[in-house]
Amino acid sequence: MPVPERQGVISRSLLRENAYRSILDAIVDGTLAPGERLNDAELAQWLGVSRTPVREALTRLEETGLVQTKPGRYTMVSPLDGRIARAAQTVTAAMHELAVREAVSHLSADEIDAMRAANARFATALQADDVDGAIASDDEFHRIAVRASANPVASAVIDQYTPVLRRMERLRFSSLNGRASVALHDRIIALCEAGDAEGAAAAARDNWLSLGEVFDLDANSGPTS
Template identity: 70%
Template structure:
């Protein structure tokens, strides 16, 4: 009898993607701190995979600017870098502007309602000081237009550059600027519902460009 095919084996590409997302999320949420040395054997044990998908994930994370590698010496979590974050901000803002522009003809009443619900959760998270929930709700809000745009290139670019901004946002999160963002979201929703493509796209871009407070926080004390 021939050896049966193992149908429930996890494809290598899935292992690689899972490793990439797990390590990326740990860097963004601060579990892995800036400057921390990364050992692929330790990461493999943590994730329950072999070292190959971990190495592939680390290579992708280096391309994304979240990891730095010195061949033969070390791999570490990239330090926070304002210049890199500013570049990511410009690209991210442009992609969300394009996403809204392309999404509006396809947005359903259900999509508009989902945007309002996500923004309500965002506002509630800010009021309670729950940074994780605020960022999750913000991602959900913006993700509705990205999904409606059905543009895979937009999604791919945002997958690379948004984590650089979210990482800095967690460190310097401002409830004041966050409350401003709630109002900006409301404006985006109203413009999308009205079908005003130009104004809605510009409002989406302005919302992301308003993160300048992250780069120039007001002095305390």
């Protein structure tokens, strides 16, 4: 068979994406702690890749606010910063509001059931103090409406800024405050099922804005005050 002209492009793309996702996950789950210095050679060795995809990943993470760089001096995991998180929260809440508003008329009964099942898994994870499981189920819950909205711009913005909030949400889901999200999810589901696009959109916005409680909980931890 003829050799494809663009041979290897997909694998290089996957290397870049995998490096980005691996470093992002490590920052969000606290493996790479706020303020920790990042060395591209060490990260490349950890991931088993060359320095190029690592450097590209760090550039992307700097754009989201999760990494800070001083050229010629250091690259580090950004400290928790309440101001940046609040800005990300406002934008993310608005995008979820838009996505849910556009999704309601397209959501199928199966998708409503999937939202309900994801929220049940979310509640179970919270009961078990399973923070990783709670965040994964929360992601799954919200992703259903975002996909149904078929709005690629809203989806891209959500993907870019949600990780900033996830670091804060780990604090929330480790506390009793996270339990309130289950009821907020139930409200979103009920309004979606009733076909109330405006009500569901407002509930989705309120759900994401409620994360402001975490900023108050974290008020005494340095840059987040």
